[in-house]
Amino acid sequence: MAACGGDGGGSESKEPASTAPQQSKGGDKGTTSPDSVPREPIATVKGDGGLELSVFAAKRDDGGFLTVDGEFKNTGSAGFSVPVSWYGLEQDVAATGHSFAGMTLVDSQGRKRYYVLRDTDNRPLTTYAYDGYIKPGQSLTFFAQFPAPPQTTTKLGLQFPGFPSASIELS
Template sequence: MKNVRRTGVAALLAATLAVSVAACGGDEGGTQEKGPSSSAASPGADKAKNGSGGATSETETVLATVKGDAGVEMVINSATRDSGGFLTLNGQIKNTGSEAYTTPVQWSGTEEAVAATDRSFAGMTLVDSKAKKRYYVLRDTDNRPLTTSGFDPSISGGSALTFFAQFPAPEASTHELGVQFPGFPNATIEISG
């Protein structure tokens, strides 16, 4: 009975993610190379950048840009709510310096089970200050975060690491969220869908 439930949950999650991928389309014309991505299919998984070079289109929507440590910027391009009850954040970490930037281990979060699944963006959270709620990156049935993972330990100078992170969607009345990520100041974004 327990295995049947787990199989059903896994199938539901896979179907929902497949619908999300189809609804969000593929690569938006950027010149990013494809690299290691997440443990599960998602709208941003095929855009995961391994930090070895490449540039993205300057015409992409920008919801927020915040400067972090050592010449890196976090650019958030979209925060899309879907009918399956998920909110997917897409963005980039840009190394604006000339030296390689070593990605901090804190990006993966502090949970032991998640930290054991390789480098990821599991340390990212969303905050709805009006409803006084915090949202964490979703996990699959094997406790792997639904976010870009397995990327190189550094981002070359002048390069960008494209990421996605999937969260439970806040209530429909919520249109603005705070984004918290280790090494960056808080950013405020509007949900774009």
């Protein structure tokens, strides 16, 4: 299990921080990179402005949550400014800044819509505080956490502003 904080070594490096791109993990800020880590998406859809949304995993955990991991890649020739609709429509959530609170999951057979979970301060449990501009060729990794649907549900539709619905298989 990873923990936050220093290494306890007591010495500080005078070296500059690495400029290498980092992958976004749970709770991290999103990053952009010219080359994404090669992995096989479970769904890919093309959206507005040359942006491509790829979902790499939709995984249940023992706590009753479902975490979706993926990336947005700018395949166009112009930069893409993230629209406010990505943050969600609720005033409190939108006030938290760049997030993916506008993402929803739809169970068409169970007739339910699942929204991104919030913490006790009403912050969405998604990648947050990322740069709101994606340059051509760059990718922005993300995660979003939802309440898990019943175990009998194996497929959901992922809906996100500016993209057609993507069908994703749950693991």
